[in-house]
Amino acid sequence: MSEFEFITSTGEKIPITINVRRGARNITLRPKAGDNRHIEITRPWIASNAAAIRFVEQKRRWLERFFANAPVRRHLQSGDWFDFLDMRVMVVYDAGVRGNKFVLNDDGTHTLFVGGDAGLIENRVRMFIKTELLKHIQEIIHTVPRDFWPRRICLRDTSSRWGSRSTTGTMSFSWRLGLAPYDVMRYVVMHELAHTKHMDHSPEFWATVRELYGFGVERARRWLNTYGAQLHQVL
Ligand SMILES: [Zn+2]
Known part of the structure; x- marks a missing residue:
């Protein structure tokens, strides 16, 4: 002390x-x-x-x-809730579970059972989010024309950017987008995909984003501006 x-x-x-x-x-x-x-x-x-x-x-x-x-990061313990895309999820530690078990409850919420070392609950949750988020991003990418596709996707823990792309064709996303609503995450993916055609943020770029995303681009952007910082306050 x-x-x-x-x-x-x-x-x-x-x-x-x-x-x-x-x-x-x-x-x-x-x-x-x-x-x-x-x-x-x-x-x-x-x-x-x-x-x-x-x-x-x-x-x-x-x-x-x-x-x-510089708000305190909230730590997750067994019995705590977190948001995963549009789902409310309770994490429950169960030493008997191998890996993860993700269950839909009767009331529409989900439970994520994690096993292993009791001190590594947060790691398990992070791993779960990353694995699932990657699948969702891939799914979204497959809904757009092939000439927008990146060569590779990876997830990072960046504090300043939600998405970025390298000249070698790798598209990076913050894994914390998994804590955001689904459509906000989808907006970030479409935003990066649109950069495949337009390097800048010109009116042509935004037209492409709207083409890929559909209605509601502004709403998704507003959400990120308002609540984005909160995604860094957990895990
Ligand atoms: Zn951009």
Whole structure:
């Protein structure tokens, strides 16, 4: 446990670690997001810890904003729900299950039973999403004319882009699209396919996207702009 902590206006206690560095001229602080949220301070040996903590208080507004904009990732445990395309899915750990078992329940929800190492539930869920998403993307691609087809598809965990294509003909998608509604995922696929014909985002490009996707391109784009960041807050 850290000796010092920064308490946000929402009551979150964020540990502060203070490092003393001989050559340091100023007090510097670095907030860290991710699973282990904390603030790292480096101070010259000549400055006191109290001075370092005062400095943190002076930067309170900036730090508050930093931690508010870097939301905590929600971890999945047995019994938790997640969205997979248009399905509500509960993940249930069952040591007796080999691999995965995906079941449709009477009320229209699904249950994903995962076995194996109890500490690897999230890995199993991620694997399930990637495997299934890849099948869906392939299916979608097969609905468009052959001259749009990529040479290869791969899934990545990129924070900034939902889809991209390389000059060698590989099309990449964020596996997190599996957490989005089906039509939003389908829009991203059609968007990338349309780039096969148009490298830019010209009116001709958008006309091709609409041709491939059909009605509702704007709605899908709006969804991504509004909720896209949330897809990074789980798993
Ligand atoms: Zn584009």
